[in-house]
Amino acid sequence: MRAPADETFAEMLRAAVPGLSVGAPGASYLEEPRGRHKGCGGVLVKPASTAEVAAVLRTCHAAGVGVVPYGGGTGLVGGQIVEDGPAPVILSLEKMTAIRAITRHVLEIEAGATLQAAQDAADGAERLFPLTIASQGSARIGGVLATNAGGVNVLRYGNARELCLGVEAVLADGTVISGLKHLRKDNTGYDLKDLLIGSEGTLGIITAATLRLLPKPAAVGTAMMVVESPSAALELLELAEARMPGCVSAFELISGQGLRFLDAVGPDVHQPFTTRPDWSVLIEIGLPEGLAAEEALAGLFEAAEGLVSDGVIASSENQRAQMWALRESLPEANKRIGSISSHDISLPLPKLAQFIEEAQVALRALADIRINCFGHVGDGNLHFNAFPAEGRDRKEYENLRRAIPETVYDLVDRFGGSISAEHGIGRLKVGDLERYGDPGKLAAMRAIKAALDPKGILNPGAVLAER
Amino acid sequence: MRAPADETFAEMLRAAVPGLSVGAPGASYLEEPRGRHKGCGGVLVKPASTAEVAAVLRTCHAAGVGVVPYGGGTGLVGGQIVEDGPAPVILSLEKMTAIRAITRHVLEIEAGATLQAAQDAADGAERLFPLTIASQGSARIGGVLATNAGGVNVLRYGNARELCLGVEAVLADGTVISGLKHLRKDNTGYDLKDLLIGSEGTLGIITAATLRLLPKPAAVGTAMMVVESPSAALELLELAEARMPGCVSAFELISGQGLRFLDAVGPDVHQPFTTRPDWSVLIEIGLPEGLAAEEALAGLFEAAEGLVSDGVIASSENQRAQMWALRESLPEANKRIGSISSHDISLPLPKLAQFIEEAQVALRALADIRINCFGHVGDGNLHFNAFPAEGRDRKEYENLRRAIPETVYDLVDRFGGSISAEHGIGRLKVGDLERYGDPGKLAAMRAIKAALDPKGILNPGAVLAER
Incomplete structure (x- = not known):
């Protein structure tokens, strides 16, 4: 059984890690975005360096105290919330926000920086960090990687995993893994980076990462097109990819129900189609020099005759922003309506x-x-x-x-699908993973968890049920 | 200490796995391409199904007999060769070559199929499986994944890892992991796929995989350009990527020494430049509809004035093939000259x-x-x-x-580089990994190896030294 993070333990931390920020967690650290679960947490620590993270974990490991890594708190599956059991330490990365290095190809950044800060740093270097999610202003790099975040540009650029070249992380016993490689190819031993990415803080705490920076497309175009059905949407995607292989960066399905929710409860966004179509798609392309994005989209629209009944191509940055505002307002409209269950x-x-x-x-x-x-x-x-x-x-x-x-x-x-495409397992889907997961995979996961975190202190109860 | 795979053990295997192909390994299973190391192997098995692989491993696990997974035997770091110690079982995947399923987006294929067979299957479906290495006619998918093969198209499409959606694999004790997902996004638990990929058969034996199929570029162009220096080559790459973001699929550096080796010992290939340039690059691009590849390369050549002193753009499939033949002949020329040391x-x-x-x-x-x-x-x-x-x-x-x-x-x-970019560690670089590897990473690797293969039967001595 784990020990609680009580005032005695807080004193131990203060003694073990001089200068460490140690206090009581405010309410914001014990909530999650959907407001359905309340966390408990005895002690909040805000380490300012990897060495401090390592010292905190050594102390927790020795005492058998649980640790919940905390990023932006934007996760939707309760990975940041412990509802019961011995109160854990909440370890917030918010003080570790430095950009350690930036080149044309790599951004080396600490785990507490927001995703937005990473995008801005890339933009400042006239490069692109393409990972884009609605919560990027709050979500922090550590959490983005720990949950292998996805978002709207995975189609072209991959998940967080594919965009990360290396991580620095601290294991349960305080061992530091220094893996901040600036390399595209590196076959030197097991792929711990990808094991840590998506492990939701249960195998180690990511303290910094090297992220891939990419060239910006020479021309970007955005359109919304009306289709008969999801099946027609997928045919349109095939057509777009055949004409512009590797250049389709986003392809989002929008249902009429979503548009009617926006009409009913807002947010107030511009809707391009007066009659709300049952199914439409938002498509974004990024092209090499020599091609005009609007023309390419118009060409696609023409070629898709019979598949697409109506369409609007953004002819200004403002129109482009409007289309994305519509798409990104859907979760807020959903929240205002109040879902019974989200999947x-x-x-x-x-x-x-x-x-x-x-x-x-x-x-x-x-x-x-x-x-x-x-x-x-x-x-x-x-x-x-x-x-x-x-x-x-x-x-x-x-x-x-x-x-x-x-x-x-x-x-x-x-149908051979996944019960968690991009949000992860957290605590809310632990039972679902046990039910639907491959037994061989689950057995291997438990063996790895026991090997790397034998006392089970890291984000206890997330991903795998405690035994 | 492990037990040897002797005739008694061969009998045990025959009894435990009725119908299994069990015999003595011929010389070809005990060699490696550079001819420097000779393997020992007591028993060769050729399972015909995942169930047979599992039964073999269960038997080996129970008896403490080592197992060397064998693909095409093309590895360059001795991962397929045990030189001393108790003779292991050599487990060849050569009977498992089936294409289990193919869709527009996914090829589900057994580990014993060659990489060429995977490419051909993709081509037959008018799709692209872009992973390209010189040994693809012999290299088998299991080995390609176990070593996270790279090759000439990583720049655009990534390593084997990025092109694999899921694996089916057997762990040391015979546990089968069924992970043949056809999904681009799946955040359900630890990333065992990527842990197995690149683990060189030391954590499990990959028996089948789901590979990503991609749309073919609408136009492909190839050129060779003469540059002053490696630094100029990298400037040219920057320029190419700025003009055609995401469309540069290969960018190969060639030194004058390599061209002179070809002159001296062959193979006999067409050389585009009469005076052998000290440095040149082979560049390949794949473009969307609406752009002509030759024009795009000519535009790049013009824009690179001052950076590129001479160039040839392939104007036929034949010329394109000649350029690649030159590039792909460099390893053979090296072999004929006879290297002191390769890195x-x-x-x-x-x-x-x-x-x-x-x-x-x-x-x-x-x-x-x-x-x-x-x-x-x-x-x-x-x-x-x-x-x-x-x-x-x-x-x-x-x-x-x-x-x-x-x-x-x-x-x-x-310089922060890697001592093995794409070939892996095998047995030849085990000492180098200990010397240059991050101690934290090595400790975690040993913990994972012990957790998943407690008796150390899987490819013993590869990647990690035996204790």
């Missing part, structure tokens, strides 16, 4: 359209609900969220709070 | 040119040698190989067989 899932592309049909039928058989299905369809990633019927409250659906996700996940599983 | 290294791009200068000076201070420095410079990856002076034999340099690599690797290490 961050992915499907093999050839099965995605059939999944949407069958899942809608299956959920509507359970209850009178509305479904807002949208997301990064180019990656097979859907946010498939269930809402109360108009005029009804989500409290009326309390009895379905388990049946709805089970129905969705059973179907996802049957 | 597969990578450097941070901003330090690469300086490294080449300093390394040449340092090696020439040791002895009168020739250096052929070439490779995937766009990824920072160099093959930096030392040869005898003209008219001398490599035997005369026997006393420098340790000093030369040490000099190179010390410098690589000082």
Whole structure:
């Protein structure tokens, strides 16, 4: 059993790590964005260096005290929240925000810097760090990597994992792994970087990273196009990729339900289509020199005759921003409506359209609900969220709070999909992972966790259930 | 201590796995391409299914018998060769070559299929599997993934790791991990796929994989350009990427020494420049519709005035093939000359040119040698190989067989580079990894190895020294 992070332990930390910021965690460290779970935490520490992180972990390891790594607090699966058990140390990286180095190809940055700060640093060097998520102003690099964040540009540029060349991290016992390589190719031993990325703070705490910087496209174009169905959307994607291989950077599916939610509750955004289409896509391309983005999109629109019934091509930066504002307002509209259950899932592309049909039928058989299905369809990633019927409250659906996700996940599983495409497992999906995960993989995960964190102090109860 | 794979154990295998191909390994299973090391192996098994692989490993695990996974035998660091100790089982994947499924986006293929077979399957579906290495006709997918192979297209498409969506693998105790996902986004637990990729058969045996298929570029262009220096080559790369972001698929540095080796010993290939330039690059681009590749390369050539002194743009498929034949003949020419020591290294791009200068000076201070420095410079990856002076034999340099690599690797290490960019550690670089590797990383690697393979039966002595 772990020991609690109480006042005695706080004193131990102060003695062991002179100068360390040690205090009581304010309310903001014990909340999560959806407001459904409240955390407990005995002691908040804010180390200012990797050496301080290592010293904190050595002390916690010796005493058997749990540690919850804390980034921007934007995670949606409770990875930053311990609801019960011995109060843990909350270790916030917020003081470690330095840019340690920047070249044309690599940004070396500390884990407490926000994703926005990384993007801005790249932009300042006239380069691109393409990872883009709605919470990037608050989300910190450590959390972005720990959860292998995805977002809208994965189609072209990959997840956080593919954009990270190396990490510096501290293991449970305080061992520092110094892996801040500026290298694209490095086959020297096991891939600890990728093991730590996506481990949600349960195997080590990432303190800094080297991120890939890329050249900016010579021309960027954005459009919204109306399609008949998700299946037509995927055909349009095929067409776009055949014409512009590797140049389609975002391909987002938007459902009519989402647009009607925006009409009903806001945020107030410009909608390009007067009649709200049942299905539309936002497509963004980035091209080499010699091609005009608007022309390329117009060419795609023409070539997609029969597949696309209407479309708007952004002809100014302002119009482009409006389209993205619409897309990025969907989660806020969802929040204002109040979902019964949200599902961050992915499907093999050839099965995605059939999944949407069958899942809608299956959920509507359970209850009178509305479904807002949208997301990064180019990656097979859907946010498939269930809402109360108009005029009804989500409290009326309390009895379905388990049946709805089970129905969705059973179907996802049957179609060979993932029950967590980009948000991770955190604490909310631990049971789902046990249910749907491959038993061989789970056994190997437990063996690795026991090997690297034998006392189970790192983010206890996240990803893997405590035994 | 492990037990030997002797005739008694062969009988045990036959009894435990009815129908399994069990025999004595022929000479070809005990050699490696450079002919420097001879392996020992007591029993050769050729399982025909994942279930058979699992049964073999269960039996080996129970008896404490070592297992060397065997793909195409093309590895250059001795990962496929055990020179001494108890004779291991050699487990060849050559019977598992099936294509299990193919869609527009994913090729599901068994580990014994060659890389060429994977490329051909993609091509048959009018898609691209971009991983390209000289040995692709023999190298098998299992080995390609186990060593995280690189090659000429990493610049645009990434290493084997980035092109693999999931693996099926068998752990030391026979546990099967079924991870053949067809998904681009899947954040459900630790990234075992990437841990197994690059682990060189020491953590598990990959039996099948899902590989990413990509759209083919609408237009492909290839050129060779003469530059003043490696530094000018990197400036040219910058320029090319600024004009055609994400569209430069290969950027290979070629030294005059390599061209002179071809003149002296063959293979007989067409050389585009009558006077052999000290430095030249082979550049390949893949463009979207609407751009002509030859024009784009001509535009680059013009824009590179002052940087590029001469150039040839391929105007036919034949000319393109000639350029690649020249590039791909360099390793064979090297072999015919006979290197004293070869080094597969990578450097941070901003330090690469300086490294080449300093390394040449340092090696020439040791002895009168020739250096052929070439490779995937766009990824920072160099093959930096030392040869005898003209008219001398490599035997005369026997006393420098340790000093030369040490000099190179010390410098690589000082410049923040990697002592193995794409070939891996195998057995030949185990000592180098201990010397230059991060101690924290090595400790974590040993903990993971002990957790997943407690008896140390999987590819014993590869990557990590046996204790």
